[in-house]
Amino acid sequence: MLKLFEHETLDVSNLSDAETALEVQDLNLWFGNKHVLQDISMRIPKHRITAFIGQSGCGKSTLVSAFNRLNDLYPGCRYQGSIYLDGRDINHKKENVSRLRTQVGMVFQRPNPFPMSIYDNVSYGLRLQGVRGRRQLDDAVESALKDAALWDEVKDRLFESAQILSGGQQQRLVIARALALKPDVLLLDEPTSALDPLTTLFIEELMAGLKKRCTIVIVTHNMQQAARVSDYTAFLHQGRLIEYTDSDTLFTMPEKKQTEDYITGRYG
Ligand SMILES: Nc1ncnc2c1ncn2[C@@H]1O[C@H](COP(=O)(O)OP(=O)(O)O)[C@@H](O)[C@H]1O
Numbered sequence: 696m697l698k699l700f701e702h703e704t705l706d707v708s709n710l711s712d713a714e715t716a717l718e719v720q721d722l723n724l725w726f727g728n729k730h731v732l733q734d735i736s737m738r739i740p741k742h743r744i745t746a747f748i749g750q751s752g753c754g755k756s757t758l759v760s761a762f763n764r765l766n767d768l769y770p771g772c773r774y775q776g777s778i779y780l781d782g783r784d785i786n787h788k789k790e791n792v793s794r795l796r797t798q799v800g801m802v803f804q805r806p807n808p809f810p811m812s813i814y815d816n817v818s819y820g821l822r823l824q825g826v827r828g829r830r831q832l833d834d835a836v837e838s839a840l841k842d843a844a845l846w847d848e849v850k851d852r853l854f855e856s857a858q859i860l861s862g863g864q865q866q867r868l869v870i871a872r873a874l875a876l877k878p879d880v881l882l883l884d885e886p887t888s889a890l891d892p893l894t895t896l897f898i899e900e901l902m903a904g905l906k907k908r909c910t911i912v913i914v915t916h917n918m919q920q921a922a923r924v925s926d927y928t929a930f931l932h933q934g935r936l937i938e939y940t941d942s943d944t945l946f947t948m949p950e951k952k953q954t955e956d957y958i959t960g961r962y963g
Pocket residue numbers: 726729731749750751752753754755756757758769771
């Protein structure tokens with residue numbers, strides 16, 4: 696399988712600290728009485744694309760949401776175990792959660808631009824951080840839009856409403872909004888499932904280029920997509936991490952029967 700940027704294949708079961716963007720240690724998570732994530736331990740490599748696959752309801756969104764503590768918003772949620780971002784325990788009581796969410800950006804299935812101009816969408820987070828210099832904001836908006844492969848399409852209408860953009864453009868705008876904050880990790884939760892196939896391919900190519908900027912984590916229930924874009928793939932089943940290895944191995948020679956059953960479509 697040809698990836699846009701070839702690089703040596705790492706053994707994700709044995710990453711060094713320097714190679715690790717996120718480390719999950721014995722994570723268990725409950726929503727009320729429901730044990731949604733069970734004994735998850737893994738390391739996610741820096742500057743690579745890691746995909747999470749598995750049946751609907753297996754815990755993919757919950758797991759990636761734990762990486763920027765989005766589950767904290769649900770009162771019935773509790774968890775045990777640790778998650779380290781570049782060695783820092785993100786569940787520590789002194790963790791600054793707003794800063795964490797800029798370092799670990801998130802893009803959802805439905806593009807959710809704010810009801811404001813293209814420019815204001817992209818500069819929103821920076822202005823929230825207190826950046827006021829016009830020049831600095833202009834530069835940040837331009838470079839984030841370029842990184843999200845949207846600049847050429849919008850540079851002449853930056854001050855028009857984001858609502859006029861197509862779905863694929865809105866999704867790239869939301870990616871630009873996250874990139875403007877220079878995240879270490881970008882979480883993409885089924886980012887193309889609301890988009891048409893051509894727009895999907897466009898976003899997949901964009902992801903390959905973004906690896907230089909940050910670590911990418913993508914949730915997808917589209918196995919072809921995982922095989923196409925991701926360097927590493929983690930298969931979850933009923934809240935457990937069943938198999939996690941480089942994507943070529945996972946999709947061609949899976950070790951576990953459950954993985955094989957899933958990738959060959961024996962269950963949906
Ligand atoms: N906020 C929540 N409150 C209660 N249960 C939830 C909540 N979010 C997810 N769940 C449950 O946790 C399980 C995993 O959900 P999710 O992580 O969304 O799965 P996936 O993304 O793999 O489809 C499901 O059984 C789901 O119903």
